[in-house]
Amino acid sequence: MTISQTRGPAGWTVSGLLAEIADIGRDDDGSYSRFSLSPEDRSLRQWFISRAEELGLEVSIDPDANIWAWWGPEGPGAVLTGSHLDSVPGGGAYDGPLGVASSLAAVARLRARGFRPSRPVAVVMFTDEEGAGFGMPCLGSRLAAGVLPADRALELRARDGAPLAEAWQDAGMDAGMDAGELGPVEWLTTARCFVELHVEQGRGLADLDAPVAIASAVRPHGRWRLEFTGQGNHAGTTLMADRHDPVVPLAATVLAARRAATETSEESGAVATVGRVEVVPGGTNVIASAARMWLDCRAESADVVHAVVAQVEAEARAAAHQEGCGFELVQESWTPRTAFDPELKATMAHVLGDVPELSTGAGHDAAVIAGIMPTGMLFVRNPTGASHTPDEYASPADCEAGATALATILEELAR
Numbered sequence: 001m002t003i004s005q006t007r008g009p010a011g012w013t014v015s016g017l018l019a020e021i022a023d024i025g026r027d028d029d030g031s032y033s034r035f036s037l038s039p040e041d042r043s044l045r046q047w048f049i050s051r052a053e054e055l056g057l058e059v060s061i062d063p064d065a066n067i068w069a070w071w072g073p074e075g076p077g078a079v080l081t082g083s084h085l086d087s088v089p090g091g092g093a094y095d096g097p098l099g100v101a102s103s104l105a106a107v108a109r110l111r112a113r114g115f116r117p118s119r120p121v122a123v124v125m126f127t128d129e130e131g132a133g134f135g136m137p138c139l140g141s142r143l144a145a146g147v148l149p150a151d152r153a154l155e156l157r158a159r160d161g162a163p164l165a166e167a168w169q170d171a172g173m174d175a176g177m178d179a180g181e182l183g184p185v186e187w188l189t190t191a192r193c194f195v196e197l198h199v200e201q202g203r204g205l206a207d208l209d210a211p212v213a214i215a216s217a218v219r220p221h222g223r224w225r226l227e228f229t230g231q232g233n234h235a236g237t238t239l240m241a242d243r244h245d246p247v248v249p250l251a252a253t254v255l256a257a258r259r260a261a262t263e264t265s266e267e268s269g270a271v272a273t274v275g276r277v278e279v280v281p282g283g284t285n286v287i288a289s290a291a292r293m294w295l296d297c298r299a300e301s302a303d304v305v306h307a308v309v310a311q312v313e314a315e316a317r318a319a320a321h322q323e324g325c326g327f328e329l330v331q332e333s334w335t336p337r338t339a340f341d342p343e344l345k346a347t348m349a350h351v352l353g354d355v356p357e358l359s360t361g362a363g364h365d366a367a368v369i370a371g372i373m374p375t376g377m378l379f380v381r382n383p384t385g386a387s388h389t390p391d392e393y394a395s396p397a398d399c400e401a402g403a404t405a406l407a408t409i410l411e412e413l414a415r
């Protein structure tokens with residue numbers, strides 16, 4: 001069955017594909033919450049599998065719950081493309097899905113024009129790139145690349161507290177996902193390369209007035225959990241002098257993070273964010289017994305990230321001590337600075353002609369996969385420059401320009 005019998009190449013527009021999933025996981029404010037292996041994510045996974053099969057691709061799910069759609073037999077020397085479908089809480093419509101939809105549209109174009117790859121091509125949908133499902137960003141790609149040990153992954157819990165293995169069990173996806181087999185995907189090290197298309201998460205292309213860019217590098221970044229423990233008590237009967245309120249050092253630490261990054265951000269590009277806070281037990285009339293916050297810190301250089309985090313940790317420890325509270329800092333994830341493969345970048349630049357090159361402060365599965373094979377990225381213009389918010393946007397014309405560029409690159413790499 002050729003694709004033209006089902007919907008023809010025109011039916012495989014990026015906007016058309018994105019429109020098919022537009023209602024999945026959409027919140028009232030138009031943002032998206034699609035956490036890995038949640039019911040919303042399972043609907044997205046089914047969508048991806050059905051579209052890939054409609055394209056005549058052979059679908060398999062690896063033990064890390066990544067889904068691979070093969071054009072040609074699974075085998076060595078494969079050209080890989082794809083991205084993720086999961087989102088942050090309140091995220092946008094394009095971060096991840098644009099890459100997956102563009103990969104499907106690019107393969108549809110190549111098939112429609114009769115291209116026959118001389119090597120296997122696969123489109124991948126990676127598990128929990130945002131880490132909003134199980135607390136580890138790029139969970140699926142880190143496991144598949146062998147940079148996250150299976151036993152560390154098995155310690156992770158879903159948002160509802162369920163152990164990861166249980167969530168795998170309950171996901172009810174087709175055979176292949178087995179938490180008991182979590183770990184490196186052997187054939188991955190034999191692949192030729194990986195190219196990920198992604199909506200730009202900044203205004204670089206808008207300012208350059210260009211639809212597509214090639215990525216040069218991903219800046220180093222990491223996540224730390226800071227736990228403050230105190231003395232829970234009654235809000236009305238506990239004198240101020242008798243309190244050990246963990247929310248107080250937490251609040252001081254949020255301000256310390258802001259200060260530490262701002263002090264150096266001009267020259268170092270340092271950014272520090274506290275976007276998630278938990279107070280236990282969380283009663284209006286209850287002095288908390290514990291409070292935890294997550295720090296996301298990034299900069300041009302890893303040294304600066306570590307210096308900012310060290311300063312925040314010192315101030316957190318001092319504030320906790322002053323309030324008679326306990327304190328612990330745990331690093332939850334780290335991605336070193338990733339410069340994409342120069343040769344692959346040159347090939348991409350050669351086939352695309354003169355497109356700009358941009359680095360990014362956003363993390364991607366591509367930054368993980370770059371550790372085990374030549375990897376490149378394509379960015380598509382986002383005129384708002386906003387991301388991880390419903391304001392994230394890419395015009396239909398730019399989406400098509402991205403898919404065309406990706407198809408050209410895949411044809412060159414797989415010829």
Ligand code: HGY
Pocket residue numbers: 129130137361362363364
């Ligand atoms: O956090 C990031 O930079 C990416 O969106 N996961």
Ligand code: MN
Pocket residue numbers: 088095130388
């Ligand atoms: Mn993201």
Ligand code: MN
Pocket residue numbers: 084095096129198363364
């Ligand atoms: Mn992303």
